[in-house]
Amino acid sequence: MSSLLDKYKEELSKLEDSGNLRSLKKISHNDFKVNLSSNDYLGVSKKNIPRPKGNSFGSGSSRLLTGNFPEYEQLEEELERLYTRSALFFNSGYHANIGILSALSGKGDLILSDKLNHASIIDGIRLSNAEYMRFKHLDYNQLETILQNKRNQYDKIFIISESIFSMDGDEADVQKLIELKKKYNCFLYLDEAHSLGVRGEKGLGLAEELDFMHEIDLLVGTFGKAMNSIGAFVICDSIIKKYLINRMRSLIFTTALPPIVISWNIIMLRTIVKMQIEREHVMMLANKLRDKLIKLGLKTDGNSNIVPVIIGDSQKCVNLAEYLQKKGFLVFPIRPPAVPVGTSRLRLSICADMNWEELQDVPRLIKEYCDEN
Numbered sequence: 327m328s329s330l331l332d333k334y335k336e337e338l339s340k341l342e343d344s345g346n347l348r349s350l351k352k353i354s355h356n357d358f359k360v361n362l363s364s365n366d367y368l369g370v371s372k373k374n375i376p377r378p379k380g381n382s383f384g385s386g387s388s389r390l391l392t393g394n395f396p397e398y399e400q401l402e403e404e405l406e407r408l409y410t411r412s413a414l415f416f417n418s419g420y421h422a423n424i425g426i427l428s429a430l431s432g433k434g435d436l437i438l439s440d441k442l443n444h445a446s447i448i449d450g451i452r453l454s455n456a457e458y459m460r461f462k463h464l465d466y467n468q469l470e471t472i473l474q475n476k477r478n479q480y481d482k483i484f485i486i487s488e489s490i491f492s493m494d495g496d497e498a499d500v501q502k503l504i505e506l507k508k509k510y511n512c513f514l515y516l517d518e519a520h521s522l523g524v525r526g527e528k529g530l531g532l533a534e535e536l537d538f539m540h541e542i543d544l545l546v547g548t549f550g551k552a553m554n555s556i557g558a559f560v561i562c563d564s565i566i567k568k569y570l571i572n573r574m575r576s577l578i579f580t581t582a583l584p585p586i587v588i589s590w591n592i593i594m595l596r597t598i599v600k601m602q603i604e605r606e607h608v609m610m611l612a613n614k615l616r617d618k619l620i621k622l623g624l625k626t627d628g629n630s631n632i633v634p635v636i637i638g639d640s641q642k643c644v645n646l647a648e649y650l651q652k653k654g655f656l657v658f659p660i661r662p663p664a665v666p667v668g669t670s671r672l673r674l675s676i677c678a679d680m681n682w683e684e685l686q687d688v689p690r691l692i693k694e695y696c697d698e699n
Contacts (some may be wrong), residue, residue, distance in 0.1 A: 334472045338513070340440070345641030345670075346661045358656040360684045362674045365632055367524050367552040368604045369679030372384070375597060378589035386581040390571070396656055401592050405559055406528060407541060408599070412567040415559045415591075416576070417583055419519055420446040422558040426544060427484070427515070427577030428453035436472030436480040438472060438512075444493065445664075447486055447517065456484075460554040465489075466502045471508040483512040489532040490520040493673060495628025495664050500533060506539045515544040523552025524608060528599040553594035557583060604678035611685060612676040618689040633674040634660075635692055642699060643670035649695050655688060 331467060341347040355361065362670040387393035399416060405413035416422040418514045427450035431437055435456040439447060442463045451458045469485070479649045484509055489497045500516065512684070526534030531547060533539045538665075545561040560570070570577060582662035612631040619626045625636040637643040643659040650657050650672075 333508060334464040343642050344641070346610055351515075351658075353656070355656070357654075359654040360656065360680060362655055362672075362688075365678055366554045366600050366674055366679075367549040367608060367675070367677050368529075368554075368598060368601050369593065369677050370554045370597065372679050374669040375593065378586055378623065379552065381584070381586035381589045383575075383584050383586055385584050387582060388578060388580060389582045390578055395582070395588065397447050397585045397588035397592070398582070401588050401595070404592055404595055405561065408528065408595070409561045409578070411540070411561050412564040413559050414567045414570055414577075415557060415588075417580055418556060419546070420449075421580065422548075422560060423447045423452055423517065424450040425574040426546070426560060427451055427486070428571065429574040430513075430544075430566070431482065431484055433483040434480060435484070436476060437484045437486060438469060438517075439661075440491075440498070442491050443486060444492060444517065444519070445621075447488075449476055451486075455673075458643040463494075464496070466499060466506065467659035470506055470553070473506060473512070474672075477510045477512075479567050483510065484515055485512050486515045487518075488517045488519065488594045489516075490525070490630045491628075492520050492632065492634065493660060494634055494672070495630040495632030497532060497578070497629060500536055507543070513543045514541070515546070516542045517546045519546070519548045519551055519558075520630065520632060522597045527602065529601060529605060530599075531690065549591050549594060550648040553591065553598055555586060555591050555594050557591055566668060568682055599679075608676055608678040608680075611680055611682060614675065614682060615674065615689065617684055618686075622689050624689065624693060624694045631676040631677060635672040635674065637670050637672065637696070638668055639671040643672065646692065648673060650688070650691060653687075653691055655691075677690070 357416045385393040402413045402415055413552055423446035424456060431454040433455045437456050437458040439451060439452050439458060439460050441460045459472055485503060487503060489498050501513055516533060521532040523529045533542050533545060539626050547559050549555040549557040561583055608631045616626055618634050627634050640661045647657050647659045659670060660673045
């Protein structure tokens with residue numbers, strides 16, 4: 327057995343030597359004054375929102391057998407009322423991305439994916455039988471060049487992008503993506519995981535903010551970020567919904583989430599549409615923090631509530647995160663393979679329950695550490 331494990335041990339040693347070894351953490355929130363690593367963007371975990379009562383904590387089956395409880399239909403009806411198109415719920419964003427892409431695309435199709443799309447999208451592409459190409463991050467000229475050269479060679483083409491990118495905090499040019507998908511007769515798949523709750527008048531995402539919701543063929547959202555729950559959904563044509571129910575393996579072959587979770591998701595969905603004040607507050611904080619980082623000469627990016635600070639070296643990034651933790655800020659290093667080699671960073675996640683007095687020292691502390699190390 328030891329010989330079988332040697333290669334794994336060797337790889338773990340390489341990860342440790344490069345500063346990229348990970349481990350599960352024991353965290354006590356009492357040890358930190360500010361949590362800069364949470365995706366609870368609207369701070370709903372700290373609000374006194376009544377929990378659902380009387381719902382089952384187990385489901386006992388997949389949705390296609392006995393697990394399609396009334397709560398599922400209520401949630402999808404609520405989503406359809408907000409988005410005015412068909413909605414289908416899944417156990418998580420990962421389930422959604424690996425299942426939708428592998429169900430809808432196959433031999434004779436092509437998937438074109440932004441190079442910085444989430445790992446779940448990459449895995450979904452790999453599970454499909456379609457050919458795929460990755461275009462440079464936000465490089466729509468390169469995307470169009472590929473479409474010009476390849477469109478006639480494939481049956482269906484899917485253009486895949488996040489709306490707000492999880493590690494850089496920057497935005498896709500949704501209008502340009504729509505123009506390209508119309509010009510070349512493609513499907514447009516937009517993952518709104520990090521804009522849902524935070525962007526748009528009702529918090530329905532960047533597509534809502536830009537008034538493009540009905541132009542997105544497959545709009546994916548998640549309950550696992552700003553809504554502080556679990557689960558995901560796709561907004562799509564009713565034909566696509568019916569097809570996914572029949573062909574999507576990560577929907578068909580998994581146990582449904584318990585009804586109590588779905589009831590909580592309904593509560594969260596009804597809550598976040600009313601949280602415009604929180605949306606404005608979180609963006610004000612993020613813009614103020616990003617401006618101060620830039621003023622101090624630190625490398626940052628984006629225009630969302632995700633504020634990266636690019637450090638570069640993985641071990642230096644690890645040490646900086648530990649330094650900030652000792653100062654009371656819960657922040658972790660983001661290293662390869664989550665980001666490209668040489669771009670290790672801090673990912674500062676700004677949430678609505680924060681205030682500027684809590685955040686104002688963070689840029690200075692990062693600057694002082696980087697100058698001294």
